[in-house]
Amino acid sequence: MRDPSFFKEAAYEHAAKFLEVMSWMARAAAEESVHRITLLSQSERDLILTRWNDTAREVPAGTLPGLFEAQVARTPDAVAVVFEGTELNYAGSSKLSGAEVSAGPAGGDAVCS
Incomplete structure (x- = not known):
């Protein structure tokens, strides 16, 4: 106090x-x-x-997908995403993201560039 x-x-x-x-x-x-x-x-x-605005941090080399895959390899059973009480581990989210990428966006999907 x-x-x-x-x-x-x-x-x-x-x-x-x-x-x-x-x-x-x-x-x-x-x-x-x-x-x-x-x-x-x-x-x-x-x-x-x-x-307070000093946000300089060490950033690992590599692409975001590559860094994500490295995290999947290190901790496949760790929780990666929680949405409305549903948890998805890194291994499951990796499979999902691969399927989403190969399928491409559907009509009406928002796509950020």
């Missing part, structure tokens, strides 16, 4: 930011655009745009 003073500090920071925005609005000319208001501090902006 967090120290209760943490919430007081966060509330004070929020109130200070609110007062800063209200002060800007009071000083702003009527024709000034609202989009000029800076709601985030530079550290908050950096946190959101840089640290």
Whole structure:
């Protein structure tokens, strides 16, 4: 559990930011655009745009079907898909995906590219 003073500090920071925005609005000319208001501090902006948005990950080489087949070989009995309470393991989903690919899309099927 967090120290209760943490919430007081966060509330004070929020109130200070609110007062800063209200002060800007009071000083702003009527024709000034609202989009000029800076709601985030530079550290908050950096946190959101840089640290939280850092999605760089090691990606294995290969194609998606190849990676899927490798997963099937490693864990054929593991659950791959759950839909409306029905589970399908990797071995079963591999057979299904192969059948679907060979059959091709039917009329009215959505096809993503």
